[in-house]
Every structure is written in structure tokens, then in C-alpha cells.
Amino acid sequence: MKGRDLALAGLLGAACLVGLFFLLAGSGSLPDRATGSRLTVAALEMDLGPEGEAIFARAVEEEFGTWAQPRLPSNLSLALGVADDEELARGRRTWRVKCLQCHGPTGAADGPTARMLIPSPRSFHEGVLKFTTTRAGIPPLREDLARVIRQGVPFTSMASFGGLPDSAVEELVSLSAYILVRGPVERRAAEALTGNPFGPEQAQGRVKEAAAHVAESWTQAREEVVNPLPPFPEKTAKSVARGRELFLSKRVDCAGCHGRNGAGNGPRVWDPESGSYLLRDLWGKEVRPRDLRAGQFHGGGRPQDLFRRVDQGIKGTPMNGFHEVLSPEEVWDLVHFIQALAQP
Ligand code: HEC
Numbered sequence: 001m002k003g004r005d006l007a008l009a010g011l012l013g014a015a016c017l018v019g020l021f022f023l024l025a026g027s028g029s030l031p032d033r034a035t036g037s038r039l040t041v042a043a044l045e046m047d048l049g050p051e052g053e054a055i056f057a058r059a060v061e062e063e064f065g066t067w068a069q070p071r072l073p074s075n076l077s078l079a080l081g082v083a084d085d086e087e088l089a090r091g092r093r094t095w096r097v098k099c100l101q102c103h104g105p106t107g108a109a110d111g112p113t114a115r116m117l118i119p120s121p122r123s124f125h126e127g128v129l130k131f132t133t134t135r136a137g138i139p140p141l142r143e144d145l146a147r148v149i150r151q152g153v154p155f156t157s158m159a160s161f162g163g164l165p166d167s168a169v170e171e172l173v174s175l176s177a178y179i180l181v182r183g184p185v186e187r188r189a190a191e192a193l194t195g196n197p198f199g200p201e202q203a204q205g206r207v208k209e210a211a212a213h214v215a216e217s218w219t220q221a222r223e224e225v226v227n228p229l230p231p232f233p234e235k236t237a238k239s240v241a242r243g244r245e246l247f248l249s250k251r252v253d254c255a256g257c258h259g260r261n262g263a264g265n266g267p268r269v270w271d272p273e274s275g276s277y278l279l280r281d282l283w284g285k286e287v288r289p290r291d292l293r294a295g296q297f298h299g300g301g302r303p304q305d306l307f308r309r310v311d312q313g314i315k316g317t318p319m320n321g322f323h324e325v326l327s328p329e330e331v332w333d334l335v336h337f338i339q340a341l342a343q344p
């Protein structure tokens with residue numbers, strides 16, 4: 001009886017804490033306390049020391065505003081297709097209501113529900129999205145962000161926000177893009193500054209340089225899209241058979257991770273000696289290869305989606321693309337084999 005009372009009290013306490021969090025987060029009067037440091041995780045990892053951090057944070061704020069009042073330098077605004085800082089402010093208002101509980105107040109994936117979810121909500125601070133139409137290593141397009149927001153990531157807790165008006169989606173795209181560039185800019189600038197003492201002017205110079213570099217990469221992304229157009233090669237029995245051979249081959253070794261039958265339990269996944277899973281993603285989380293028999297594709301199940309996944313991989317995960325080892329015809333053979341696995 002006592003134990004149950006205790007458990008109940010604990011539950012009530014936890015509920016109050018969560019309520020308090022929302023109260024604080026929603027009040028808008030405590031932006032800095034609610035968001036922790038003004039720097040992104042990426043910059044904090046660079047360890048600039050307390051004094052350096054303060055100088056650096058001011059330089060970043062000069063260009064990017066605060067999390068409560070985000071703004072962008074004009075070159076980045078242009079590259080990301082952000083109309084103006086007002087758009088960011090509107091995006092942030094929607095973010096706090098719809099996205100904060102999972103992605104956190106600054107997009108670091110530290111919202112109150114984040115811990116309970118597998119896969120974890122994306123942290124935007126590394127600047128990487130998993131499912132894009134662009135090549136490996138290239139930033140996403142606005143369209144990629146809009147697609148994720150409208151359709152969600154199927155078979156994960158990232159739900160669809162298709163009910164929002166187009167204007168709200170565009171505002172969220174702009175705010176998401178803002179967060180996605182801010183981490184890489186801070187990391188690049190902080191990297192350039194570590195090791196030697198620096199003053200405000202140097203810090204600002206490095207932040208501007210990094211912003212210009214990241215702006216350039218977003219502008220270039222439009223030319224780095226993988227967009228196979230229909231008509232797509234037909235799924236014949238021969239193509240499926242060639243796909244199976246490739247899947248099992250040592251050359252690409254899909255089976256090493258996905259297992260010979262596609263169940264996601266290949267020898268590279270699990271270490272029987274230590275009794276642990278071996279694959280981790282960019283965010284440090286354990287990640288398991290998809291069970292391809294289930295046909296539950298998180299990046300979309302259309303032929304062009306599957307082509308992109310095999311050709312360019314899933315960003316930030318050990319599922320690399322095979323563009324460099326496979327011809328487009330071979331990628332299609334694998335797509336056909338995957339489709340056959342999912343619909344035997
Ligand atoms: C219930 C929790 C939850 C909420 C609320 C939520 N997300 Fe997500 N989101 C996730 C999870 C989980 C993932 C990771 C999916 C994965 O790794 O496959 C994700 C991933 C994403 C991605 C990255 C997709 C990729 O390709 O890497 C974007 C962008 C995103 N969410 C935007 C948003 C926006 C904008 C909102 C608010 C309108 C929102 N999310 C609300 C859980 C959530």
C-alpha cells in the first residue's frame with residue numbers, strides 16, 4: 001500500500017514538473033533560462049573557455065539575434081529563402097506550440113518528451129537532415145523541410161502537420177532552416193577561434209566568414225539534387241535477381257547490416273561478445289538497419305525515394321550511399337529487390 005502511495009506521489013510530482021516546464025516555456029518571459037546558453041550545442045563542444053564563450057556569444061548574437069528574437073544576416077536570408085525576420089518570429093511562435101515538446105526550445109532535441117521516443121527527435125544543431133533530395137554531404141532544400149513538416153516521417157513519432165496553412169508551413173521551414181544553419185556557422189567559427197585568445201572583432205569576423213561559407217553551401221544545394229525522372233526502369237524478375245545478387249555481394253554488402261533475408265540483423269549490427277548494438281548515428285544514438293521485409297520506408301516508398309536512399313544513403317547514419325560503387329542500373333536493380341522483399 002505504502003509503495004503504491006509513493007509511486008502515486010512520484011507520478012503527481014512528475015506531472016507537476018512537466019506542467020511547470022510548459023508554464024515557463026510558454027510564458028515567453030524567460031527565453032534565456034528556458035533555452036539555456038545562447039550558443040548551440042555545436043559551439044559549446046568547441047570549449048572556448050568562459051571568457052571566450054561570452055565574447056563569442058555576443059558576436060553570434062550580433063548576426064543571428066537571440067533564440068527569442070532570431071534574425072539572419074542578409075546573405076544567409078537570401079540563401080535560405082527567408083522573407084524577413086518577421087517570418088522567423090512567426091515561425092517561432094508556431095514552433096513553441098507544435099514542435100518544442102519534442103525538438104526543444106532551440107531545436108536541440110531536448111524537449112520534455114524527447115527521451116521517450118525512438119528514433120529520437122532530430123537535433124537541428126548539427127545542420128543535418130536524414131531524408132533529403134540532395135546528395136550526401138549537401139544541405140537540404142526548403143522543399144525537403146516542407147515535405148517533412150507536411151507529411152511527417154512515416155512510421156516514427158514525427159507526425160504530419162499537413163493541417164497547417166501553407167503560410168505557417170513556410171514560416172516553420174524558415175525557422176527550421178535558421179536553426180539548421182546556426183549550429184554549423186557557430187561550429188565553423190568556433191573551430192577557427194579555438195587555441196588562441198581572441199577579441200570581439202576577431203570573433204565577429206569569423207562568424208561572418210562562417211556565415212558566408214554556409215550561405216554558399218545552401219545556394220549550391222539546388223544544383224546537387226538527385227532527381228530520377230519517370231519512366232523508371234521496369235521491375236522484372238531478372239532485375240530483382242540481379243538486385244539480390246548485389247545485396248548479398250561483398251562489393252556492397254547490404255546483407256552485412258540488413259541480414260541475408262533483409263530482416264535488419266546482419267553480422268555488422270550486433271556484437272555477441274560485448275552483447276551490444278554496434279551502429280550509431282551522428283547524434284550518438286544507437287541505430288538499427290531497417291527490416292526491409294516490412295516495407296516501412298521512413299524516407300518515402302516511391303521508386304525515386306528508394307533510388308535516392310540506395311544512391312545517396314540516409315544522412316547522419318551508417319547507411320551510406322552507394323553512388324560511387326554502383327551504376328544507376330545497379331541501383332535500380334537493388335530498388336526492385338527491396339520492393340520484392342517488401343511485397344513477396
Ligand atoms: C511527437 C514528437 C515530435 C513533434 C511534436 C515534432 N517532431 Fe519533428 N521529428 C520527430 C522525430 C522522432 C524525428 C526523427 C525521425 C527520424 O529520425 O527518422 C523528427 C524529425 C524531424 C525533422 C527531420 C527529418 C529528417 O529528414 O531528418 C524535421 C525537419 C522536423 N522533425 C520538423 C518538425 C517541426 C517543424 C515540428 C513542428 C511543426 C515537429 N518536427 C514536431 C518528432 C517530433
Ligand code: HEC
Pocket residue numbers: 130247252253254255256257258268279287288289290292296297298299300306309310314317318319320322334338
Ligand atoms: C553499415 C550498415 C548498413 C549497410 C551496409 C546498408 N544499410 Fe541500409 N540502413 C542501415 C540503417 C542503420 C538504416 C536505418 C537508418 C535510419 O533511418 O536511421 C538503413 C535503412 C535502409 C533503408 C530504408 C530507407 C527508408 O526510407 O526507410 C533501405 C531501403 C536500405 N537501408 C537499403 C540498403 C541497401 C540496398 C544496402 C546495400 C546497397 C544497404 N541498405 C546497406 C544500415 C546499413
